[in-house]
Amino acid sequence: MKDHRKKFCFTLDLKDDKEAIESYRLYHKNVWPEILEQIKSTGVEVLEIYLVSNRLFMIMETSAEFTLKAKQQKDATDPKVQEWEALMSNYQQALPFAKKGEKWVLMEQIFSL
Numbered sequence: 001m002k003d004h005r006k007k008f009c010f011t012l013d014l015k016d017d018k019e020a021i022e023s024y025r026l027y028h029k030n031v032w033p034e035i036l037e038q039i040k041s042t043g044v045e046v047l048e049i050y051l052v053s054n055r056l057f058m059i060m061e062t063s064a065e066f067t068l069k070a071k072q073q074k075d076a077t078d079p080k081v082q083e084w085e086a087l088m089s090n091y092q093q094a095l096p097f098a099k100k101g102e103k104w105v106l107m108e109q110i111f112s113l
Contacts, residue, residue: 004064005045010104013093014054021054024091034080042071058104068106 014021028049039047043066050057075081089103098105 006062006064006066008060008062008068009107009109010058010060011095011107012056012058012104013095014051014056014091015093016054020091021051024088025051027088032080032084035084038075038078038081042066042074044071 014024043063044060045063046059046061048059050059075085085103092103094103095105
């Protein structure tokens, strides 16, 4: 049976500070339950974040109906998500080529086996 999920990959940098990176790791070992529920409610079925040095890589698998725009709109109106995002912004830094206000940058798939 064919999988009808969508997959999105993003990247972002953390501030290059060992203590800040460790704090970020700890927050992600105990993500607030409201954030987890919001993520699931937008159609995200699998979300993984990987770290190397201060570079983050996020893989998000979603339902076939999922759209990034709808998720962004829902997140923008959720006070707890906005609180979480403000907290995480203390540890994150935009990539040099990110658009103004863009944190996580959507990556282009260039190979698949």
